[in-house]
Amino acid sequence: MAINNQQPSNNSNQRFKNIFSLDLSSLKFLNNLRKESRQFGVIGLGRFGRAVCETLYNMGYDVLGVDVDEKLVAQALTDKIASSAIRLDCTEVSALKEAGILELDTVIVAIGNYLEESIITTLNVKEAGVKYIVAKASSTTHGKLLKKVGADLVVYPEHQAGCELAYTLTKPGILDRFELDPDNSIVEVSIPPEFDSKTLAEVKLRSHYGLNVLAVGNDDKFIINPPPNYVLTKGLSMVVIGSNKDINKL
Structure with missing residues (x-):
């Protein structure tokens, strides 16, 4: 062949x-x-x-x-x-x-x-x-x-496909999801309006939500492991890892 x-x-x-x-x-x-x-x-x-x-x-x-x-x-x-x-x-x-x-x-x-x-x-x-x-x-x-x-x-x-549809219907902010196990996931989420123009250090995702940010960006380019002074912008998305309970809280 x-x-x-x-x-x-x-x-x-x-x-x-x-x-x-x-x-x-x-x-x-x-x-x-x-x-x-x-x-x-x-x-x-x-x-x-x-x-x-x-x-x-x-x-x-x-x-x-x-x-x-x-x-x-x-x-x-x-x-x-x-x-x-x-x-x-x-x-x-x-x-x-x-x-x-x-x-x-x-x-x-x-x-x-x-x-x-x-x-x-x-x-x-x-x-x-x-x-x-x-x-x-x-x-x-x-x-x-x-x-x-x-x-x-x-x-x-x-x-x-059924799981993805359920999340799409109930969690529209979640753009994509990868389940690590029944309790923890990696997800791509839309940056909330409340985070617009704030740095990662200011939103305190780890202390307030128990989540770690793996990447931030859009369809053209993602920045991997963004620094604490990275400024979030509405319209972009971020990839976070954590428990499903904390992800739902976000």
């Missing part, structure tokens, strides 16, 4: 937003990914798999999409959301090998709604030697099984 040398975007804010969408277990997984990794396989071209395919492909990566449904494969080729797309039975090791899936750096098993196929495929891909495997799960039990058969990272798209 040919490698596409186009470089992905270096926009720091986009990278920051992307990491918010992952659970904590993804950090170790992402740190282990080789920087030169350029090729991805996506097994399952439903809504989730299609979105993964299209996003990776548009970022300049080489992506192979596969599905047992010929219509989904044809649609992927028509819409040009992957480097190539093939119809195959993903539970058959020989089919995966013939398609070249087992030679890729990272494989995303995006067939979470079909438990048996999802687990068998993940097991087959892992035993065949693929180094990094991401698998979609539809339940906690499903996720545990995927971990046991070799998934390096398990994602729960429906759960994550």
Whole structure:
């Protein structure tokens, strides 16, 4: 499979937003990914798999999409959301090998709604030697099984989307959120009008709210670890870390 040398975007804010969408277990997984990794396989071209395919492909990566449904494969080729797309039975090791899936750096098993196929495929891909495997799960039990058969990272798209919607509806000041554990998070929040033209030292986030500021900025540029004399401006956002209780207080 040919490698596409186009470089992905270096926009720091986009990278920051992307990491918010992952659970904590993804950090170790992402740190282990080789920087030169350029090729991805996506097994399952439903809504989730299609979105993964299209996003990776548009970022300049080489992506192979596969599905047992010929219509989904044809649609992927028509819409040009992957480097190539093939119809195959993903539970058959020989089919995966013939398609070249087992030679890729990272494989995303995006067939979470079909438990048996999802687990068998993940097991087959892992035993065949693929180094990094991401698998979609539809339940906690499903996720545990995927971990046991070799998934390096398990994602729960429906759960994550539901949580994000709840926070959007009830906490409009929170622009993005990354949960460290059930009690603590990193969030990007709009700078409140009350903080406008005040320095970080003056608003006393640590003593008044128990929060630490990691970055301040906007979509174009973030300043990491801003100094105490940094002046906050309405319209910008800041990234803070702390307990969910203290974040809600802010």
